[in-house]
Amino acid sequence: MSSIIYEKLVVEMTMENVLEPKDIYRIEVINDNPKLTSLMKNNIKGILCVPENVTRQSQHNVLMPQTYDFAKWLKKNKGDITIDVAESEGVKSLHSQDFWIPIVILASDVSVQVFLGLVSSYIYDRIKGALKHDKANIHVQVYYRETAEEVIKKFSYEGSVEGFEKAAKKFNINTFLG
Amino acid sequence: MFGTDICKVMAESVWVKISYALQLIQKFDLNEASKELELVTGIVAKKIDEFPDNYPDDVFNDGFILKQFVSLFKDYVSYWKLLVSNKFSESWSALQDVQDRLRTIYRFTNEPRPPILSHIERQCGELEKLYPYRVFLSTGMVKEEAECSLCGKSIDSFECEHIAGELYRGRQAYGVVKKIRQLDEVSFVLNPADKRCTVQIVDTSEQFNGVAYLAQGIRDKVLEPLSFNHVEFKKIRKPNDVIPVVDRNEPCPCGSGKKFKKCCINKSYIETTHVVIIPEHINPANLLHL
Numbered sequence: 001m002s003s004i005i006y007e008k009l010v011v012e013m014t015m016e017n018v019l020e021p022k023d024i025y026r027i028e029v030i031n032d033n034p035k036l037t038s039l040m041k042n043n044i045k046g047i048l049c050v051p052e053n054v055t056r057q058s059q060h061n062v063l064m065p066q067t068y069d070f071a072k073w074l075k076k077n078k079g080d081i082t083i084d085v086a087e088s089e090g091v092k093s094l095h096s097q098d099f100w101i102p103i104v105i106l107a108s109d110v111s112v113q114v115f116l117g118l119v120s121s122y123i124y125d126r127i128k129g130a131l132k133h134d135k136a137n138i139h140v141q142v143y144y145r146e147t148a149e150e151v152i153k154k155f156s157y158e159g160s161v162e163g164f165e166k167a168a169k170k171f172n173i174n175t176f177l178g
Numbered sequence: 179m180f181g182t183d184i185c186k187v188m189a190e191s192v193w194v195k196i197s198y199a200l201q202l203i204q205k206f207d208l209n210e211a212s213k214e215l216e217l218v219t220g221i222v223a224k225k226i227d228e229f230p231d232n233y234p235d236d237v238f239n240d241g242f243i244l245k246q247f248v249s250l251f252k253d254y255v256s257y258w259k260l261l262v263s264n265k266f267s268e269s270w271s272a273l274q275d276v277q278d279r280l281r282t283i284y285r286f287t288n289e290p291r292p293p294i295l296s297h298i299e300r301q302c303g304e305l306e307k308l309y310p311y312r313v314f315l316s317t318g319m320v321k322e323e324a325e326c327s328l329c330g331k332s333i334d335s336f337e338c339e340h341i342a343g344e345l346y347r348g349r350q351a352y353g354v355v356k357k358i359r360q361l362d363e364v365s366f367v368l369n370p371a372d373k374r375c376t377v378q379i380v381d382t383s384e385q386f387n388g389v390a391y392l393a394q395g396i397r398d399k400v401l402e403p404l405s406f407n408h409v410e411f412k413k414i415r416k417p418n419d420v421i422p423v424v425d426r427n428e429p430c431p432c433g434s435g436k437k438f439k440k441c442c443i444n445k446s447y448i449e450t451t452h453v454v455i456i457p458e459h460i461n462p463a464n465l466l467h468l
Binding site: 062069 | 306320322335340342355375
């Protein structure tokens with residue numbers, strides 16, 4: 001049984017979807033973020049992993065726990081995709097079983113669908129050693145430019161591994177249907 | 179489970195020793211089983227350490243898995259030994275050691291695996307239910323420098339080509355945190371990376387009654403360790419010792435002046451959780467075949 005979770009969002013035009021209990025994915029339009037706008041105008045290629053303070057008005061200039069693990073995995077397994085990591089003051093270390101995928105900005109040559117597929121493969125690889133009773137959640141934040149509307153959007157997901165697959169599928173269908 | 183001929187041959191002789199140790203466990207001779215496994219672990223480690231340098235990476239990686247496999251059983255016996263010694267708090271950490279070994283073996287091997295692995299995995303999940311630990315402590319910090327255990331470079335950089343947790347010629351890469359920039363928090367969490375970080379409970383606490391009951395069953399030789407299958411929690415009603423049972427129409431013993439039926443009659447029974455340990459007869463020989 002799914003229960004609905006509402007969260008107050010402080011951004012314009014939000015779309016919120018609840019899949020399973022505590023599985024939340026959102027697509028938001030991001031306004032008034034000069035750091036992000038300037039980074040996206042800098043002709044970035046592929047995937048750029050960024051620290052927290054780029055995307056939020058946060059003081060912390062630190063990367064998500066699995067940033068380099070994900071980036072190196074991608075370089076090893078999907079060599080054709082460019083991935084880089086922006087400068088930071090350190091890496092967060094959370095002693096949690098969860099997967100903290102790096103906060104990323106996508107250039108025009110990598111679509112959100114492709115990125116979500118890569119995250120799925122990475123997670124599949126990483127949970128190979130998990131026991132049946134282990135429970136891990138995933139945290140994903142992706143910034144991308146919607147070319148048709150010329151706006152910056154953010155896809156985010158927090159929840160179970162199974163819920164992430166559903167969220168990625170739902171995102172693809174919504175994008176396809178426009 | 180092993181892809182290389184060298185380790186396949188080694189595993190066959192190890193299998194015989196482990197099978198014998200499992201039989202000792204089923205006969206409640208945990209000390210003898212522990213000695214046997216200690217011996218096998220030492221022999222396997224020595225043989226693997228003496229692998230010539232010209233062996234390919236796969237042989238070294240298989241050797242690492244074989245070491246983990248033998249150590250799994252050593253940790254498994256240690257767990258039961260701590261349990262029957264009523265060292266419940268310590269046995270929780272030993273239970274985590276067993277599960278960490280299983281995760282490592284699963285990560286680097288493919289199906290089919292010996293059924294003993296999934297049997298121990300299920301046992302671990304059920305055993306955890308008997309312990310009082312539900313929330314755990316977890317730290318949140320910012321690390322400035324984490325050195326790769328293999329090359330010494332920063333593991334959080336592209337300069338180091340190793341990925342934490344992966345195997346390189348029989349050695350697992352991990353980051354050694356050399357400098358913590360700031361400690362942000364110590365939180366209570368449900369799914370920590372390390373379940374050993376708990377609030378300590380003394381072994382004599384009634385919160386360990388469930389595991390104490392299981393330990394007693396093993397000490398009394400009514401339940402063999404490998405035959406522990408699962409636990410069931412049932413709600414049962416039992417007389418409330420605080421409320422003496424009197425006739426419905428008599429004055430209530432609580433002193434309210436009302437009749438018992440109008441006052442505390444509903445408190446004369448209390449609901450409590452009853453733990454049922456369910457065994458399953460196991461033949462260790464059937465759990466080791468592929």
